[in-house]
Amino acid sequence: MISKHIYYLIMIFTFLSCSISRELNGIYIDHKRNLHGDLILINEKEGEVHSWTNDLWIDNRKFKVMEIGDTVILNYIRYNIDSDVLIKRKEGLEKIKENHNNQRFKKVSQKQAKKLVPKFIYKEIFDK
Amino acid sequence: MGAVTGGIDTWSTSLMKNVYGAVRGALVKGGLSAAGGGISGGFGNVIMEGNWGAFGNGFGKGVLVGGVLGGISGGREGFLNAKNSVFERNLVFGNLSKTGREEAFKSFVLKHELYQNGMMNYSFEKLDNSYGVTKAISPETGETILIAKAARQYPNGVNSEYTFNSKKLVSIKKIEANVIHEKQHILDLHSGQVNKILQKASSTEGFRAMLEIRAHRSALKWGFQRSYNLGRIKYWDKFLK
Numbered sequence: 001m002i003s004k005h006i007y008y009l010i011m012i013f014t015f016l017s018c019s020i021s022r023e024l025n026g027i028y029i030d031h032k033r034n035l036h037g038d039l040i041l042i043n044e045k046e047g048e049v050h051s052w053t054n055d056l057w058i059d060n061r062k063f064k065v066m067e068i069g070d071t072v073i074l075n076y077i078r079y080n081i082d083s084d085v086l087i088k089r090k091e092g093l094e095k096i097k098e099n100h101n102n103q104r105f106k107k108v109s110q111k112q113a114k115k116l117v118p119k120f121i122y123k124e125i126f127d128k
Numbered sequence: 129m130g131a132v133t134g135g136i137d138t139w140s141t142s143l144m145k146n147v148y149g150a151v152r153g154a155l156v157k158g159g160l161s162a163a164g165g166g167i168s169g170g171f172g173n174v175i176m177e178g179n180w181g182a183f184g185n186g187f188g189k190g191v192l193v194g195g196v197l198g199g200i201s202g203g204r205e206g207f208l209n210a211k212n213s214v215f216e217r218n219l220v221f222g223n224l225s226k227t228g229r230e231e232a233f234k235s236f237v238l239k240h241e242l243y244q245n246g247m248m249n250y251s252f253e254k255l256d257n258s259y260g261v262t263k264a265i266s267p268e269t270g271e272t273i274l275i276a277k278a279a280r281q282y283p284n285g286v287n288s289e290y291t292f293n294s295k296k297l298v299s300i301k302k303i304e305a306n307v308i309h310e311k312q313h314i315l316d317l318h319s320g321q322v323n324k325i326l327q328k329a330s331s332t333e334g335f336r337a338m339l340e341i342r343a344h345r346s347a348l349k350w351g352f353q354r355s356y357n358l359g360r361i362k363y364w365d366k367f368l369k
């Protein structure tokens with residue numbers, strides 16, 4: 001009887017943790033004046049950050065996602081740099097920065113992303 | 129020959145700019161020496177009496193100027209040369225067609241020695257938000273790679289490719305300004321300077337700001353689009369703090 005309860009508890013916990021990840025999944029963009037932008041792509045527990053200017057594809061970093069309440073921690077895989085910390089907001093995510101000039105990433109659909117990301121970058125991120 | 133020079137000196141600056149393309153095509157290749165002293169009077173008449181607006185579109189005007197000048201300079205060759213050169217015909221009126229923009233771009237690529245400074249090739253493509261794009265090329269695979277990857281993995285530099293947006297309607301000046309802007313990125317990639325910039329930068333934002341500031345400064349040094357480039361430098365500068 002007790003083991004049955006534990007089994008249900010585990011099932012509920014698994015369901016809840018999965019639903020949180022699923023909610024987080026998606027494309028987040030911080031886009032400035034058609035000059036440059038950053039995109040965060042989250043798929044379950046993994047993701048990527050892309051940065052560009054309107055004439056250069058600057059960087060792409062992969063990370064592992066860790067969620068603690070409303071905080072999302074991006075643990076970068078390849079680079080020896082500190083993790084980024086994001087706060088969940090109504091419209092998307094907010095990146096906390098040292099200079100308090102926080103970056104706001106809006107959650108967008110793939111169709112919206114196609115409009116916001118320069119074509120030559122979009123191809124690199126989604127069409128390869 | 130002396131008379132030709134005298135005649136040209138009397139033109140207004142704007143007309144001088146406008147007619148430059150056709151003059152170059154018609155005179156230089158059309159047989160300047162054959163025209164002799166009489167040519168100066170002919171030009172004066174064209175400029176003083178010509179009603180530019182009445183002659184329709186740029187093509188018509190180009191052919192007309194080419195034809196007049198070619199005729200004056202004494203050769204069918206001159207007429208044909210002016211008529212056939214799309215780039216020059218467009219230069220006459222400063223309103224470039226797509227082919228004209230591509231021709232202008234090619235001439236600036238040669239003028240600013242992009243091939244000698246790390247550009248492997250160029251292509252024309254419709255871009256959404258920019259006049260041109262620079263992509264780093266992996267020396268191992270030949271594929272385009274991230275600027276940061278080129279900086280990290282190839283400190284001695286990589287070659288690059290340039291995509292120019294010939295579909296965007298721009299002036300000759302803007303085309304040259306873009307060639308100079310992208311040339312700075314191409315040079316930074318080729319010389320390995322991007323590696324040093326990456327090491328100096330404290331964040332990705334700082335890295336891209338430094339790259340863009342260098343490119344805008346370069347165009348500024350050449351005297352192109354002063355207020356535009358100063359505005360951009362000021363904008364990017366915020367990301368360095």
